Amino acid sequence: xxxxxxxxxxxxxxxxVNGIDLNIPRxxxxxxxxPNGAGKTSTIMMLLGITRPTAGEIHLFGExxxxxxxxxxxxxxxVPEKHPRGVWHWMSAAxxxxxxxxxxxxxxxxxRIGMLLEKVDLAAFQKRRIGDFSRGMxxxxxxxxxxxxxxxxxxxxxxxxxxxxxxxKQVRDLILSENREGRTIFISSHQLSEMEKICDRxxxxxxxxxxxxxxxxxxxxxxxxxxxxxxxxxTVPAALPARVKDLPFVRDAAAEGNVLxxxxxxxxxxxxxxxxxxxxxGLVALxxxxxxxxxxxxxITITQENVVELxxxxx
Amino acid sequence: xxxxxxSGLVIGWRQLFESLLSPGFYVMLSVGxxxxxxxxxxxxxxxxxxxxEPQASPLYDLISRSLSGxxxxxxxxxxxxxxxxxxxxxxxxxxxxxxxxxxxxxxxxQEKNAGAVELLVYGPADGTSYILAAFLxxxxxxxxxxxxxxxxxxxxxxLTNLLLGPLxxxxxxxxxxxxxxxxxxxxxxxxxxxxxxxxxxxxLGISLVFSLVFAGSFTIVSAPVRTLSSTAAALLSWxxxxxxxxxxxxxxxxxxxxxxxxxxxxxxxxxxxxxxxGRLIIDAKGVRA
Numbered sequence: 001x002x003x004x005x006x007x008x009x010x011x012x013x014x015x016x017v018n019g020i021d022l023n024i025p026r027x028x029x030x031x032x033x034x035p036n037g038a039g040k041t042s043t044i045m046m047l048l049g050i051t052r053p054t055a056g057e058i059h060l061f062g063e064x065x066x067x068x069x070x071x072x073x074x075x076x077x078x079v080p081e082k083h084p085r086g087v088w089h090w091m092s093a094a095x096x097x098x099x100x101x102x103x104x105x106x107x108x109x110x111x112r113i114g115m116l117l118e119k120v121d122l123a124a125f126q127k128r129r130i131g132d133f134s135r136g137m138x139x140x141x142x143x144x145x146x147x148x149x150x151x152x153x154x155x156x157x158x159x160x161x162x163x164x165x166x167x168x169k170q171v172r173d174l175i176l177s178e179n180r181e182g183r184t185i186f187i188s189s190h191q192l193s194e195m196e197k198i199c200d201r202x203x204x205x206x207x208x209x210x211x212x213x214x215x216x217x218x219x220x221x222x223x224x225x226x227x228x229x230x231x232x233x234x235t236v237p238a239a240l241p242a243r244v245k246d247l248p249f250v251r252d253a254a255a256e257g258n259v260l261x262x263x264x265x266x267x268x269x270x271x272x273x274x275x276x277x278x279x280x281x282g283l284v285a286l287x288x289x290x291x292x293x294x295x296x297x298x299x300i301t302i303t304q305e306n307v308v309e310l311x312x313x314x315x
Numbered sequence: 316x317x318x319x320x321x322s323g324l325v326i327g328w329r330q331l332f333e334s335l336l337s338p339g340f341y342v343m344l345s346v347g348x349x350x351x352x353x354x355x356x357x358x359x360x361x362x363x364x365x366x367x368e369p370q371a372s373p374l375y376d377l378i379s380r381s382l383s384g385x386x387x388x389x390x391x392x393x394x395x396x397x398x399x400x401x402x403x404x405x406x407x408x409x410x411x412x413x414x415x416x417x418x419x420x421x422x423x424x425q426e427k428n429a430g431a432v433e434l435l436v437y438g439p440a441d442g443t444s445y446i447l448a449a450f451l452x453x454x455x456x457x458x459x460x461x462x463x464x465x466x467x468x469x470x471x472x473x474l475t476n477l478l479l480g481p482l483x484x485x486x487x488x489x490x491x492x493x494x495x496x497x498x499x500x501x502x503x504x505x506x507x508x509x510x511x512x513x514x515x516x517x518x519l520g521i522s523l524v525f526s527l528v529f530a531g532s533f534t535i536v537s538a539p540v541r542t543l544s545s546t547a548a549a550l551l552s553w554x555x556x557x558x559x560x561x562x563x564x565x566x567x568x569x570x571x572x573x574x575x576x577x578x579x580x581x582x583x584x585x586x587x588x589x590x591x592x593g594r595l596i597i598d599a600k601g602v603r604a
Contacts, residue, residue: 080430084431103438104438
């Protein structure tokens with residue numbers, strides 16, 4: 001669906017994007033992550049045909065893509081981070097959507113607009129001026145606008161930024177439901193916990209280079225050599241960590257207060273053997289859980305590793 | 316290209332609709348019509364048994380003195396030779412065309428900075444669509460305003476027993492194309508600079524330079540000034556819409572249809588060239604704020 005080869009964008013001597021290869025198949029929810037200034041926006045702008053790559057190729061839907069391919073742009077829906085304030089503010093939601101539907105030559109536009117407004121619970125507000133819309137309503141309107149032409153790919157830039165918890169859930173459900181209908185979703189966001197919930201695959205970009213791209217579970221497991229089981233006990237005997245270390249699957253154990261932290265090997269579920277061992281020692285576990293590594297931790301680790309690696313190479 | 320033009324027409328139609336809802340356009344059109352009507356009424360008051368006597372009306376006395384100072388007495392004589400409508404037409408159309416040009420410059424720069432143009436080009440539209448939309452909207456409003464002013468003057472001519480004059484139709488065509496080239500300059504200004512205020516300042520600056528050089532080319536004050544203005548005019552003439560408007564005016568005076576047509580075509584060509592330049596620049600620069 002989206003394929004790039006050696007994508008480069010230079011601004012003078014500075015390479016904002018330096019040889020990125022992406023391959024995003026149909027129907028995937030793809031998260032595009034990176035710290036500020038990593039080259040995310042430059043990459044997205046090239047993928048959208050807003051700016052030209054300095055070098056490299058972009059293929060969309062199996063065809064070579066360039067800013068002149070307006071026919072291919074019809075098949076892309078874009079939700080920018082912010083809706084332009086102060087422009088079109090006097091239009092009603094329906095009028096605004098009709099305008100964009102005309103640009104995209106949407107067949108049976110009123111029917112389509114009505115259906116999409118219903119889908120995000122905005123049908124009751126279709127005659128209200130968009131200047132009076134809240135941030136959440138504007139975001140939903142923006143997503144509807146992007147969906148008007150029934151695009152094959154939906155690009156979302158910070159889709160839940162500034163939304164309240166209900167708004168976040170509604171947008172998340174909408175993204176997932178659009179994906180179930182077969183749409184490819186490309187999301188760029190700093191809300192890593194949310195990306196973790198919805199993305200099939202993520203890519204991490206740093207200093208213009210793709211430093212990681214994999215399925216969510218692989219990204220998380222890749223950076224963690226050991227996993228941790230944290231057990232809260234009524235009391236922790238002083239000799240307990242040493243006895244736990246003797247278990248064959250345990251790499252390390254330590255106690256702090258009444259919490260025992262057990263580092264275990266990567267493969268397998270060892271919660272039950274740990275619980276059984278504690279019972280055999282006559283101890284009562286108040287809680288036992290394996291600490292899952294979050295995407296946020298993975299992101300920080302991977303980007304920091306990259307910075308250290310680059311520093312060592314003197315780049 | 317077909318998709319780009321089609322999107323341009325949709326955006327242009329929307330912009331036209333918004334402009335027609337804006338009170339500014341009607342205010343400037345009313346000001347123009349009132350000014351034109353005042354000039355026609357003043358002209359009738361300046362006619363005595365010996366014909367048109369500007370001194371008979373304080374308004375026309377002031378106008379003829381000012382215009383003689385800027386463009387020379389011959390120019391003024393020719394301007395009023397067929398009655399008041401030629402000058403009244405220019406005076407009535409000037410506020411509308413200046414308003415349209417500045418509103419377009421402001422709007423383009425503002426929408427570009429707000430990210431609205433970028434939002435449009437995420438779809439099947441590009442910079443060319445937006446330029447085309449803005450230019451077509453200005454042309455339609457300009458043509459509509461000229462038609463309305465001409466209709467009002469035709470009524471006034473019938474009521475005052477005056478003739479619109481053979482130059483009037485040529486003047487309509489020339490003013491339409493002259494305003495088109497200024498609209499194109501305005502678009503170019505909004506594309507090359509960042510903020511709306513800078514775009515307006517640049518546009519007004521360019522218009523002022525063209526006006527001064529145009530006025531200078533008519534005036535013989537002293538040898539050094541004439542040399543200076545002639546040199547500047549020669550350098551700027553090929554990009555100044557006033558130069559081609561002057562060519563049309565002189566062609567009409569001399570009864571040379573070829574010169575008139577050449578002037579009209581060159582004005583249209585200049586506008587097309589400016590729009591094309593705008594398209595190339597926006598393609599290279601992009602539409603990002």
